[in-house]
Amino acid sequence: MTDRLPPIPFAQLSAAQQVAARAVIDGPRGALYGPFVPLIRSPELMEAAQRMGEYLRYRSAIGTRLSELAILVTARQWSQPVEWAIHAPIAQDSGIAPAIIEAIAARQRPENMTEDEALVHDFCIELQQRQRVGDDTYAAALARFGEHGVVDLMGINGYYTFLAMVMNAAQTPAPPSRAAPLAP
Structure with missing residues (x-):
């Protein structure tokens, strides 16, 4: 390309x-x-x-670790190699286990996530794949993160979807990364 x-x-x-x-x-x-x-x-x-x-x-209400997880889910949903190359190492450095990152890359639901990781993952998958979030997932996110956190989580999904669209259309090449390349 x-x-x-x-x-x-x-x-x-x-x-x-x-x-x-x-x-x-x-x-x-x-x-x-x-x-x-x-x-x-x-x-x-x-x-x-x-x-x-x-x-x-850098300052979302859900914190860097969970923001990076949401970014990875969004990058995977959009098959966005630049965001993956940049954020997979940051996610790992922020405390997201390599097995979780690998499962997301393979389009699988990761095993052994913490409760907050599972909640962020599921919220993002529902929003990205169904274009909405189910009542149970929303209620759980609201209880865990509050309205501020839920709005920031929605914002992360929207912002990184916007970036994915821009770079996918522009065919922006992925930078060198210690992360394995994201397969289409």
């Missing part, structure tokens, strides 16, 4: 693109990579997206 929207050298970016790029580079991500490479073509959209993503990735 050919990268339809490849990196643009910083010096060739417009003034608005440079401001948007600098916000990503100077933030916790430290570089312009992944979804921000195609998104730089729309600097205002990229700025809004990166602010949302920064919150959801």
Whole structure:
């Protein structure tokens, strides 16, 4: 596959693109990579997206470990190799067991998840596959995470679906990763 929207050298970016790029580079991500490479073509959209993503990735009400699990489920549902390459190692470093990551990659429900991992996994699978969440799963998530956490969990699914759509359409190549490549 050919990268339809490849990196643009910083010096060739417009003034608005440079401001948007600098916000990503100077933030916790430290570089312009992944979804921000195609998104730089729309600097205002990229700025809004990166602010949302920064919150959801680094400060969500469900915490980093569970956010990373939700990101992996979303990446798998969209067969998104960039997000997988970036987030599978982060998920493992955040405490998600390698066997859980491998099961998600194989489109299987992982065994031996903690209660909160199983809840996040099932919530994401229902939302991604059925486009809704059943009453029992919703009630369990609400009881465990509260409204703030449930809204953040929905937001993670939506945000990473958006990024998956952008990169799948742009055919953004996966970066080198210590994670096994995600099969289609």
